[in-house]
Amino acid sequence: MFAITVDIILNSLVLGGIFVIMGVGLNIIYGLNRVMNLAHGALYALGAYFGYTVVSAGGNYFLAFIAAPILVGVLGLIIERVLITPMRKRSMIYTLILTYGLMFVIDGLIKFFWGVETRFIHLPEFMQGSVSLGSASYPVFRLVILIGIAAVVAALMLLLGRTRLGINMRAASEIPEMVSACGVNVRGVQISGFVLGCMMAGTAGVLAGPLFTVFPIMGHDMLISSFVVVVIGGLGSLRGAVIAALMIGFVQTLAEFFITEMAMVIVYMLMALILVIKPLGILGEGKFE
Amino acid sequence: MSNMEQAAPRSLMMQRLGGGKAMWITTAAAVVILAVLPFVLPNRFYIRLVNEIMIYGLLAMSLDVLLGYTGLLSFMHNAYLGLGAYATGLFMIHIWPESIWISMLVGTVFTMAVALPVGWVQVRTGGLAFALLTLSFGMMFYTVAWKWYDLTGGDDGLMGLPQPMISLFGIDLASSGNSTAIYLFTLGVLLMCFLFTWRVIHSPLGAVLEAIRENEERASFVGINVRRYKLIGWMLACGLAGVAGSIYILYRGYTGPGVMGAFEGAGVLMMVLLGGMGTLWGPFIGAALFIVLKDQLSSWTQDWEIFIGAIVILLVLFLPKGVAGLPALFQKSPGGEG
Numbered sequence: 001m002f003a004i005t006v007d008i009i010l011n012s013l014v015l016g017g018i019f020v021i022m023g024v025g026l027n028i029i030y031g032l033n034r035v036m037n038l039a040h041g042a043l044y045a046l047g048a049y050f051g052y053t054v055v056s057a058g059g060n061y062f063l064a065f066i067a068a069p070i071l072v073g074v075l076g077l078i079i080e081r082v083l084i085t086p087m088r089k090r091s092m093i094y095t096l097i098l099t100y101g102l103m104f105v106i107d108g109l110i111k112f113f114w115g116v117e118t119r120f121i122h123l124p125e126f127m128q129g130s131v132s133l134g135s136a137s138y139p140v141f142r143l144v145i146l147i148g149i150a151a152v153v154a155a156l157m158l159l160l161g162r163t164r165l166g167i168n169m170r171a172a173s174e175i176p177e178m179v180s181a182c183g184v185n186v187r188g189v190q191i192s193g194f195v196l197g198c199m200m201a202g203t204a205g206v207l208a209g210p211l212f213t214v215f216p217i218m219g220h221d222m223l224i225s226s227f228v229v230v231v232i233g234g235l236g237s238l239r240g241a242v243i244a245a246l247m248i249g250f251v252q253t254l255a256e257f258f259i260t261e262m263a264m265v266i267v268y269m270l271m272a273l274i275l276v277i278k279p280l281g282i283l284g285e286g287k288f289e
Numbered sequence: 290m291s292n293m294e295q296a297a298p299r300s301l302m303m304q305r306l307g308g309g310k311a312m313w314i315t316t317a318a319a320v321v322i323l324a325v326l327p328f329v330l331p332n333r334f335y336i337r338l339v340n341e342i343m344i345y346g347l348l349a350m351s352l353d354v355l356l357g358y359t360g361l362l363s364f365m366h367n368a369y370l371g372l373g374a375y376a377t378g379l380f381m382i383h384i385w386p387e388s389i390w391i392s393m394l395v396g397t398v399f400t401m402a403v404a405l406p407v408g409w410v411q412v413r414t415g416g417l418a419f420a421l422l423t424l425s426f427g428m429m430f431y432t433v434a435w436k437w438y439d440l441t442g443g444d445d446g447l448m449g450l451p452q453p454m455i456s457l458f459g460i461d462l463a464s465s466g467n468s469t470a471i472y473l474f475t476l477g478v479l480l481m482c483f484l485f486t487w488r489v490i491h492s493p494l495g496a497v498l499e500a501i502r503e504n505e506e507r508a509s510f511v512g513i514n515v516r517r518y519k520l521i522g523w524m525l526a527c528g529l530a531g532v533a534g535s536i537y538i539l540y541r542g543y544t545g546p547g548v549m550g551a552f553e554g555a556g557v558l559m560m561v562l563l564g565g566m567g568t569l570w571g572p573f574i575g576a577a578l579f580i581v582l583k584d585q586l587s588s589w590t591q592d593w594e595i596f597i598g599a600i601v602i603l604l605v606l607f608l609p610k611g612v613a614g615l616p617a618l619f620q621k622s623p624g625g626e627g
Contacts, residue, residue, distance in 0.1 A: 036417060086606060093362050094605050096420055097562065100364065100555060101601025108595030220551060224428050227421040235418060261436045268429040272410050275422075279413035 003136035008253055014142055016249020017149030018208050022222060023229035023241035024156065025200030031173035031236040032193035034092065035084055038099040040201050041223025042106035047072045047205025048214045049110060052119050061123055061210075065148065069202040076198025080191055103223075110216045119214040145207050152203055159196075160238075169193055173236065221264075225252075228271050234284025243282055312570075316483070323476050327469045338584070340472050342577045343479050344537050349560035349572030350486065351529030356558075357567030358490055359522035360502030362420040365427025367557050369527045371549035372430060373400040373534020378447040378544060379440070386451035389474075393535040400531025401524060403430075408523040412516045416505070419519075427554060435546040446545030450538065471540050478536055482529055487569060489525065498522050552594070556583070559597065562604050565613025574612050 022044065029037050037043075050068035055061055083102065087095045127141040160166035172179045172189045180186045204222070212218060229248055233240030251270055255263035274282070323343070327336050352366045377396030385391065411422045434441050441447065452466035455474050463470035489495060497518050500508040509515045538544050547553070556579060564575025582600075586593035608614060 036421065083602065083606070090609075092417060093356070093360070093420075094609060096362055096417075097558060098602055098605040100558070101598040101605065104552065104555060104594050104598030105602065106598075108592050108598060112592050112595065220428075224425055227425055231414070231418050231421055231425075262432060264432050265429055268425055271425065272407075275410050275414055280415070281418075 002134065004257075006133055006136040006138065008257060010138055010142065010146065012250040012253035013246075014146050014149070014211065014249075015253055016246040017146065017153070018204050018211075018222075019225060019229050019245035019249050020242050021149065021152055021200050021204040021207070022226040023233065023245045024238055025197040025204070026226050026230050027233075027236055027238055027241050028169070028173075028193050028200070029197035030230070031238075032169060032190045033084065035087075035095050035099070035194070036092070037194075037197065038096060038223065039079070039102040039106055040197070040226060041219030041221075042103045042110075043072050043076065043198050043201035043219070044205040044208070044222050045110060045214075045216065045219035046075070046106060047202030048121075048209035048218060049114055049119070049205075050202065051206035051209050052114075052121050052214050055121050061121065061127070064121070065203075065206055068206040069199040072202025072205070073195050073199035076195045077191070079198070080194045084194065103219075107216060107219070114216070116216055121209045121214060123210055141210055145211060148207055152200075152207075156200075165189070165192060169196075224264075225267075228267060230281075232271055232274050232281055234281030237281065237283040240281055240283030316570075320476070320480055324473065327472050333468055336468055336472055338580065340468075340475055340540055342573075342580050343475050344533055344540065345557070345560060345580060346573035346576035347479050347482055347533040347536070348530055349557055349564070349576045350483065350569055351526045351533065352557055353561050353566055353569060353572045354486060354490065354498075354529070355522055355526040356561055357569075357571075358495060358502060359498045359519060359526075360505075361416065361519060361522065363423040363427075363526070364420060364558065365423055365431075365549070365551060365554035366526070366530055367553045368427035368430045368549045369400050369404060369530035370534040370537060371434060371544070371546070372403055373397060373531035374538040374544040374548065375434060375441060375447065375534075376400065376531075377535040378450055378538045381451050381453065382447070382449065387453055389453045389455050389539065392453065392539075393478075393532065396535035396538075397528055397531040400534065401528045404524060404527035404531075408520050408527070412519040412523065424551070424554075427549070428551065431546060431549040431551075434549055441546070444546065446543055446547075447538070448543055450542045452542065466542070475536050475540060478532065482532055483569070486525070486529065490569060494518075494521070555601070556597070559601050559604070561611075562601065562609075563611050565611030568613045571611055571613040578612070 022040065026037060026040050029035055029040075047068045050071045051061075051064035054064035054067050059067070079102065083098060084095070087098060123141050127144055130137040130139050131143060158166075160170060168179060168184050168189045169192070172184075172186055172193075176186050176190075179189070205219075208218075208222070225248065229241055229244045232248070233242070233244035248267060248270075252263055252267050255266040259266070278284070323339070326339060330336060348366065348370050352363060355361050355363055355366070373396040376399035377392045380395045381392050407426050411419045411426075414422060435443060437443070452464050455463055455470055490498075497508070497513055498521075500511075500513065501515055501518055501522075505515055537548070560575035560579045561572045562575065563578050564571030564573065566572075583593065583597070586596055590596070604611065610617070
């Protein structure tokens with residue numbers, strides 16, 4: 001019983017942590033650019049594939065952990081400049097459809113370059129065993145990934161709370177005109193927000209690669225789960241996304257443990273229930289929509 | 290204020306009167322051409338292709354009611370086609386295989402019964418969350434169809450469907466297994482659905498939906514219950530998708546969960562975009578272009594996903610009004626898109 005409890009708690013923290021990184025990334029992009037990026041899941045898959053390529057080319061997993069987000073971030077910058085910039089003045093429906101098309105382009109490119117087979121990210125020697133926690137034992141690599149998630153979240157909190165760029169970002173998501181009036185280049189802040197969001201998708205991908213294996217449509221389920229997270233948490237609310245992500249991670253882990261096949265249905269039901277009670281999400285203020 | 294006085298009535302007038310006569314002549318001509326097609330085209334393959342275009346055209350038209358007229362985006366409208374198909378199929382297999390009309394009615398009513406609570410939750414959350422939720426709920430239906438093996442046959446899909454007689458006023462006309470018969474049947478149902486939707490969209494109800502699309506806040510200020518009318522638009526769209534689903538399974542004699550997948554949903558969205566949203570007839574042209582394009586691309590390359598996605602991106606960037614927007618492009622009219 002103790003072993004199962006430890007398992008469920010740690011697994012739900014790992015899953016919830018991945019959701020936190022995905023959901024906060026989506027919300028940073030949305031808060032600054034008013035763009036809901038439907039290619040977010042495809043960028044997540046791309047992060048995992050970049051990680052796989054770095055490791056199978058002889059690199060270390062930790063090198064992949066650094067390199068993959070940077071590569072995805074560069075791609076995010078290109079996407080912002082080429083596709084998102086011309087859409088700024090258009091209705092939101094068009095950006096939704098555009099990024100949805102982008103998702104299929106990236107999915108197709110992944111299949112084209114890496115094939116459809118499932119890939120495995122080879123982990124270093126010390127991460128392959130299990131560690132015993134009292135009467136329970138837990139795989140080391142999951143603990144390492146949990147620490148990685150914690151590091152990413154801490155770095156993000158530092159960035160948003162302590163640096164000038166992060167403070168500008170938070171301010172620009174509230175009142176861009178005011179930030180602009182203070183002499184800050186708001187366009188630059190918005191672009192960095194987009195790139196940061198894309199990098200977070202890549203980070204989540206490289207972290208999730210060893211957990212769920214790497215396959216071309218791995219981003220689809222994650223995209224849907226991220227939507228559940230941002231909609232339940234409230235669009236644009238970072239705190240709401242964190243709460244919702246941990247909650248969904250816990251519920252999904254429990255549901256997968258007890259009923260396996262249709263765990264996601266339980267998650268959707270929970271989402272519908274929350275939205276009936278709070279249509280704008282847990283911390284949604286209804287400012288944007 | 291002057292903006293609203295000029296823009297809204299003009300576009301309505303053009304649709305009601307300006308396009309009126311030419312519109313009816315074109316519709317009649319299209320129906321006549323489609324009706325004689327199976328008797329002049331010897332190749333069964335093309336008949337089936339046109340049949341599929343008609344079914345997906347109906348689905349795309351139903352999405353246009355939502356996207357082009359109400360201004361709401363559904364990423365997985367095909368999920369409701371799937372619901373209609375599964376409900377019709379299961380009813381025919383397990384309950385009553387005899388009547389084509391009752392089966393279609395059951396499929397459509399079931400689809401709307403599922404769509405009602407989903408739509409009720411979705412319209413409460415606002416425009417963007419609405420779009421995201423359509424994806425989540427669509428994936429949920431897909432998961433159920435895929436994993437509930439005992440009911441739906443899982444990945445194998447529903448098989449062994451009976452082929453009821455197509456009857457009219459108690460007279461049996463032909464078996465639905467006959468490809469010409471099911472083709473003409475599809476055409477008839479399609480025409481009825483099109484006329485019905487055309488009538489609804491050009492009634493005061495349609496004007497309310499368009500008002501919501503143009504400016505939700507303003508619509509609510511003049512006393513329109515925005516949520517209720519969004520829900521009506523949603524139910525209309527899902528009901529039509531259910532009809533499309535019923536014909537789909539009668540025509541194919543089979544359905545699998547693949548028809549409800551996310552990629553198929555993107556295809557339906559692309560049909561509306563290709564043809565031009567907010568026109569009702571545009572999606573049919575879009576469906577024809579898309580299905581022919583997909584047919585050609587998939588015989589030419591395995592990676593046609595990339596091309597479909599790229600075409601969507603190019604359409605949004607350069608031709609947001611689709612084929613229906615082409616004439617205006619050449620006339621250099623001043624009106625841009627919203």
